[in-house]
Amino acid sequence: MKLQCDVEVINRMLPTFGMKNKGKSSRAVLSIGKHVDSLCLLICTSKDRSGSKYKARPFHLLYRHDHLKENIEKFFTWFVEEGKATVRLKEPAVDICLSKADINGLKNFLSAARLAHRGSNTDTLALSTLAPARARDVEKPKKKLTILSKKDYPLTSNFPYSLEQLQVSYCKLSRVDMRMLSLKALRRLDLSNNHIKTLPSTIGDLTFLTELILHNNHLESLSHALCDSTLQASLQHLDLSQNQLKVLPTRFCQLRELVNLKLDDNKLVQLPFHIGRLTKMRYLSAAHNQLTVLPGDFRKLSLENVDLFGNPFTRANALEHTIHLTFPLTLQELTLRAVVDRRIPYGPHIIPFHLCGELEFWKACDCGRACVSSYIQTAVSMNLHLVSHTVVLVDNMGGTEAPVQRHFCSLVCYCEFMDSCVQRGLR
Known part of the structure; x- marks a missing residue:
């Protein structure tokens, strides 16, 4: 069983000697496996891929214990849904603090560690070979990925779980890859210049998403699920330009964190009826649509820039x-x-x-x-x-x-x- 995450090893004895922990974490690979006739926990970092180079440094130590069962004092798992956990060892007296871990991977790792802690039959455990880690396994998690051609699109491998920015353009995608929706840390998703016709209702599961760019696709409508999702509290930039949209959902204005909205080059015949509820919006672009009149709520907006060029607006006459x-x-x-x-x-x-x-x-x-x-x-x-x-x-x-x-x-x-x-x- 292996787990990639950030690791900080805190020596609980240092305060006794008037010393402080450095408070620094490193990218590491944790393994539970057999060493000789014992179960052991191995921590490898980029500076100590073998796990034995810098034994004097707390977060580069190799922990090998003959009796892992008796040596784990406690598990702290209150924040496991955030990819965090702590394993407390008796000897040496350290706390192994794990963070930025894949949630499912962390749960599986802790499950294996608990079985070892309880003294379960080792034949039933998913144990790893305690070998030096590969360089790519201990690299810092990838935050940004850009794919600009179909040949570079990953078909057999997953997207790095740590991604915060993902751009997939010019790949002729006809739908949103569900693997993207499991990237819980994603903040910016750019799917411009594809062939996407609909958005999955589960796109709202990206709870930290602040930018969604769907420029130049084949979108014909948006679902109410998008507007009712957690995106209400996160989405700030939305680019729907160059699509086939005729109307927006009635609940669209529930996306009240929107600051920048781009709707250019669609087939919109009207803007959202309660657009004035988008009180944080500062940039609105809806050029080259089929707008003939603006909703009354438009008067409530407070914008920095507005672009409505190229719409067939009618001549206003209060008598009509x-x-x-x-x-x-x-x-x-x-x-x-x-x-x-x-x-x-x-x-x-x-x-x-x-x-x-x-x-x-x-x-x-x-x-x-x-x-x-x-x-x-x-x-x-x-x-x-x-x-x-x-x-x-x-x-x-x-x-x-x-x-x-x-x-x-x-x-x-x-x-x-x-x-x-x-x-x-x-x-």
Whole structure:
């Protein structure tokens, strides 16, 4: 049984002599195997691949004990799910601290060590030959890997578990390799310039992922699972440019840590309805889509840079409106408005599922109240400099204005809005 990880050997006797441990860990290979007629624990590092060169240095020692059963005092496994554990030995009085280990490998190693500790029959244990470690086994864990051709793509070997940045481009991938989703330390995943059509729902298992780049693929839709995953708390940069997206999921704006969002060169007919909830977003690029109007929530954004060039925006005219009002308002509409206005918790376990869907698209009237299915809708022209410090021109005529939706909960609110527009026009 072998395990690759970082190892720090702490001598518990040093404080007795007024000395401190150096507190330094090294990449190492741990082995449990037979030496002569005994079970032994072997630690090899890059500086001591044989395990016997620098016996005076704590984290380069070779520990060989005739009775491993009696020599392990205790296992500390509180943080095994983080790839950490500690094995306490009696003689010498040291703590072997393990970190940055593959979680499954660490569990298997500790299981074998426990069996040895209990004095189990050695024939049932997965023992290793206590031999010097290979240079590649004690190298520092690989953090970054870039693959730019299909011939370099690993088919038989796994990706290094320690990867924090992975780029796989120009490999004609039609789907996301599930082996990538087991890289728990991954922070940046670049799958640009492939043929990916869908994303697996389990991509949210990458709990530390801050950058996801899917530029120039064949994506036609995103699943709700992506927006409901742990990516809500980690994802900051998302590049979906040059795909085939027409709409984004209704829950897309739950990715509230987003800072940079790229949607260029898709087929989007609308931006997320509640885009204003992306309060941390500073860079938005959605050039060359099919946008005709921006959602009303767009006015809540506070951006550093926005690029909406090349969209067929309509000419805004507040007099042109769509009426979805019913007179009088239905009991359902009144109830749904009350749920939003009073912030009453709801869910499919409380109200019918289809009503939950309608509540996802509630609109805010100028008066501050909500409307759900009954409203008046129009569009007004807004200078994008009101929401962004830097604005890329919307068209070839040098314009920086775009139409933004407005909703009104009643005819009274709409008339008041029109009166204010007339007054501003008179001024």
